[in-house]
Amino acid sequence: MIIQKEFTLTPHRRGFHLITEEIVRNLPQLPPTGLLHLFIKHTSAALTINENADPDVQTDMEAIFNNLVKEREPYYEHTCEGDDDMPAHAKSTIVGAELTIPITNGRMNMGIWQGIYLCEFRNRGGGRKIVATIIG
Numbered sequence: 083m084i085i086q087k088e089f090t091l092t093p094h095r096r097g098f099h100l101i102t103e104e105i106v107r108n109l110p111q112l113p114p115t116g117l118l119h120l121f122i123k124h125t126s127a128a129l130t131i132n133e134n135a136d137p138d139v140q141t142d143m144e145a146i147f148n149n150l151v152k153e154r155e156p157y158y159e160h161t162c163e164g165d166d167d168m169p170a171h172a173k174s175t176i177v178g179a180e181l182t183i184p185i186t187n188g189r190m191n192m193g194i195w196q197g198i199y200l201c202e203f204r205n206r207g208g209g210r211k212i213v214a215t216i217i218g
């Protein structure tokens with residue numbers, strides 16, 4: 083069985099946003115065992131799994147990425163879409179556009195402290211489209 087569903091996330095401001103529950107709300111019933119593949123259809127945002135308990139993680143991740151990839155670097159050539167655009171593309175490449183999560187007993191099989199994050203790298207990214215593919 084393969085099921086695929088596309089949906090749009092609620093728009094988020096720039097930063098790292100825990101979206102596990104929003105993902106679950108948009109999924110059909112999961113099979114007893116299988117895989118869930120999530121793909122974000124954008125080049126200036128990303129998906130990752132990280133700690134879901136302490137909100138300081140979100141703040142720290144934003145600070146780390148802003149330090150790693152700075153805005154307004156003199157060597158950027160792609161600058162016509164704003165100061166945040168080229169850094170957003172680079173950050174998205176570093177983090178990645180997809181996740182694969184095992185399904186066990188009809189649920190995503192993640193660690194107790196793991197959550198799914200939207201990494202929004204644009205100041206105004208808008209609703210981000212996700213393709214969820216369930217294999218079971």
